[in-house]
Amino acid sequence: MEAVSRVAVVGLGYWGPNLARNFDELGELAWLCDLDDGLRSRFAERYPHARTTADFAEVLADDDVDGVVLSTPVPTHYPLAKQALQAGKHVLVEKPPAMHAAEAEELVAIAEERELVLMPGHLLLYHPAVHKLKELVDSGELGEVLCVYGNRQNLGKIRKDENALWSLGVHDLSVILYLLDEEPTEAIAHGRDFLTQGVEDVVFCYLRFPSGKIAHMHLSWLDPNKMRKITVVGRDKMAVFDDMELEHKVTIYDKAPESAPTSYGEWRTRTGDRFSPKIPNDEPLKLECQAFVALMRGEGDARATARDGLAVVRTLEQLQGSLAGVPA
Amino acid sequence: MEAVSRVAVVGLGYWGPNLARNFDELGELAWLCDLDDGLRSRFAERYPHARTTADFAEVLADDDVDGVVLSTPVPTHYPLAKQALQAGKHVLVEKPPAMHAAEAEELVAIAEERELVLMPGHLLLYHPAVHKLKELVDSGELGEVLCVYGNRQNLGKIRKDENALWSLGVHDLSVILYLLDEEPTEAIAHGRDFLTQGVEDVVFCYLRFPSGKIAHMHLSWLDPNKMRKITVVGRDKMAVFDDMELEHKVTIYDKAPESAPTSYGEWRTRTGDRFSPKIPNDEPLKLECQAFVALMRGEGDARATARDGLAVVRTLEQLQGSLAGVPA
């Protein structure tokens, strides 16, 4: 296995510069690709060791390139990822990797056949606080998980070409599926398009899983208070990841229903300790980029990563169908 | 119009004592009725001017009784309210007045025919903070109202005979219908029964109104943090009623989406002042009891009060139907 995994960052708009910076710090940045001349020359100055081009084909033709990192507009994710995989490149693609489950399935199939990495950029899955939630769930500390719900409200720029489900919900959904390790049997969304016709800005999603667990997402660009929160309700304890907290992003509540001994069949809430474990301060994007490099080197389960990304797209499509009144 | 409106409080369990105390302070308490001897004698001591009985019929037979206040178990609301109305008494009945829309309709019909008050005990409708929200909505200060949502989570005793929809949701729903002054065309609930089979303890409700407005309720007995909150999102401003705040229960955010001038079709969030008006400290239950007395004296719109109560039951039934998988 080679020591260096040379990477091309494609798309230098909103998020691309962060990816470029991280891969540069990892010493893997080989190419910068964007159609915009201004962006290209600006980043060429900052990363003199990287080559630049407006031509995606030129990147794919370079045998020294191991991985392609796509942070281009959403509709281009699928065709560019497909081209890259077909050219034998590993792919890290911003979320969502495709806008239809069928397309995502096609990408996964190509990646599996050619033994390539297909990793969607689900940033939160590399957040130390989400790892802590996962640990709490898997270790059984919370007891049987009953319900997970996310609140992602009042977040910056409102997209006009992507609704709150795809733009905000993709974050929570990736975490919910990661924590529960199941795909929902029921996935229903409700919402409305108040600002731009056809683009829902307030969306509520309900998910039910084969195990009987449920999940919910409140996604909104129209809200007085900024919220980025995921709550996990277990039968023994509950945990909250609040990304608006500066320190102490995860809090565990030793709080659970318990049947009151004196009254037949009645339940009360037991309240015990509250605990916020120290969470490492590592930048999630750095961890994400490291994970991509590791997968390219054969470490970790590339197949599972690709399939998990597919599950997110499949569920989003199902939710979108119900939102639009179309049977999924 | 007589100066005194003599009232009988029926049911001295959980909530009845509060009603008795308030009607006593208003000087209207005439009867205390409960099947339990111990409760009766305890309250007889406290209110020596009131007569006590275990026999509901005795109360109804007393021509000096103008109004009957029912705080008995939920399944008895409808039959007792019906008897009382048929006996020519005004009725204040704890929520919900009936468990089926058809029953509530029957009660409303009797009350209208006999020109009697039929007032459901929707406590929040007498909360000064809710009056402030209503004033903000009706005055147009919030601009067009787009969405109202309620969070009622982690609340004390968990009922085993009433689910979170009926036990918690009735509060938010009464406020939502009061604020919007519409009945929903779509009312869908999702949820699960984790603690007691058949009794949903986590419920999410989505409502859509003829005007295009939407509403949502997150109702849960399984939650790490106690929430009692109603948020109103208007096109110009947003308002929150947070009943967990000691002071400053209502906050108005001069915050709204605005189209960014430089980018075609794009929206940003404008953030201006935040304002918490002084809200009177009056006890909502006292105001509710006063409102019942006023209605009995012919002040206010008794017909509208009864019909509003019916709308709440009708919507709850619709939500319950969808929750149980039964087409509403």
Next chain:
Amino acid sequence: MEAVSRVAVVGLGYWGPNLARNFDELGELAWLCDLDDGLRSRFAERYPHARTTADFAEVLADDDVDGVVLSTPVPTHYPLAKQALQAGKHVLVEKPPAMHAAEAEELVAIAEERELVLMPGHLLLYHPAVHKLKELVDSGELGEVLCVYGNRQNLGKIRKDENALWSLGVHDLSVILYLLDEEPTEAIAHGRDFLTQGVEDVVFCYLRFPSGKIAHMHLSWLDPNKMRKITVVGRDKMAVFDDMELEHKVTIYDKAPESAPTSYGEWRTRTGDRFSPKIPNDEPLKLECQAFVALMRGEGDARATARDGLAVVRTLEQLQGSLAGVPA
């Protein structure tokens, strides 16, 4: 040792009724004493088993009375406590037991000589959250305690006959001396009388102890936010008791300065877990009354209790002296 310790509650104004209720629930209430006829007759009705009188001497003359509980106006504490001790009665006296150290010393001397209980009503010393703080300090979990500070701001009714130091500060001071188990060598107060001439409504107090520890109190009736908080800064961890929290009144921060290894002599703040232990919900006043009964029965260290109360008065007097510009 007798099973019953009969108690007389003297003074039925602001706080006395709470004391009467608690001693009644403990089955020890024998007398109710107040100069006001209306108060006496009202409480006589509520506690028919207790005798009532306007004459303090009558209480003292009753050989069946073991303890006298004084909740009379502050200036009467010393003379009434002295009379009671001289009559051979145990005494629980509201804080402060005297307004001058010399008087408090006299009371302590009489109590010691006659082997009687002299317990000041320092309510916070019976608060489970303060016990938790004490446990954290004594067990060494916080490491060496460096600094304790209290914030008691914006509290209800503003006294015109007692300044913020005596009215508010007595609470924090009793806790600080209890936690540190030392008397300060330096005790300096600064402040001003904005509302009533000669009655300081904003007071800052600085204390320095023989061990080198320091303490501070911010006491104020003029503040936008209600605070009742005590913070303990240890060399290893820090703890906060916030009495405005509904749940989780005590929080322990695994947070401390640590010398940065790379830079000679420089310090950084290490931040680890945050933990809020479950604190029992017991009513502090009930625990206080139980403690008085226990002391009367010979359980616990009555001598230490009296001396601790003296230390509080001695420190208050020192602070008052510096506040008034008088050398202590």
Next chain:
Amino acid sequence: MEAVSRVAVVGLGYWGPNLARNFDELGELAWLCDLDDGLRSRFAERYPHARTTADFAEVLADDDVDGVVLSTPVPTHYPLAKQALQAGKHVLVEKPPAMHAAEAEELVAIAEERELVLMPGHLLLYHPAVHKLKELVDSGELGEVLCVYGNRQNLGKIRKDENALWSLGVHDLSVILYLLDEEPTEAIAHGRDFLTQGVEDVVFCYLRFPSGKIAHMHLSWLDPNKMRKITVVGRDKMAVFDDMELEHKVTIYDKAPESAPTSYGEWRTRTGDRFSPKIPNDEPLKLECQAFVALMRGEGDARATARDGLAVVRTLEQLQGSLAGVPA
């Protein structure tokens, strides 16, 4: 008056780079001066239009340089500022401009004599939230100001060569003197050096002004919670500037003591609205740099700026004296 005011930034360590960036954005950056070769070459790359040198004299010798910006170690502020003023340069010097009042007076005298700007870098005085506080005070909206207090606790890196009074207190003190427009007649500090001998890490300061107003500062590097807050208590309203808030940094409480009509001489707290005005998002440092440029161009009151800086040093020296047990 020339259109360009060419500026030399001296000291490229901790804070200097921010100053360089801002003066570059204003188009005024002419020189970068630092003894460290590495820093110089790094910033030379970033600002190719600026000249670099290790020799302060070279900067002073350049007739094209109008202003010198000093962000060097604190002990060098006074000698370098003096040299610069004597060379006829305007000076913006990081706080504090000198460590002794006599030195600061000397700088002010030179600046006045030579009609040069001597501006200390009191960043908070250029914070829009502080301007809002000043407006509230000066307009009389708060009523007579009674008390101002600052909390600056748990702030990042703990200095070993500068105590909490000089390192943290200089911020609050500059704001307090700016708001009250008076110099204190009494300035007393208490505190201790827990981490580094002789360097106080916890300091409490009390100030009393000729008008009778008082102020207080709680300064500490040893605290569980990060606080950066300034509270202004007026006779009619109160205002808080909380720099830890993301939005709504200033809150005005319509809250004040009022004499209770029924009880002679007693006071209660009246609670009305709470209001958080929109505060512009402008970066304070940018506004500070613009202010320096404006002063150099003859706009604003350079003399007052220098004298205000002197008042801060004079008060710090007085506080330091009392802290060290030296009579001021």
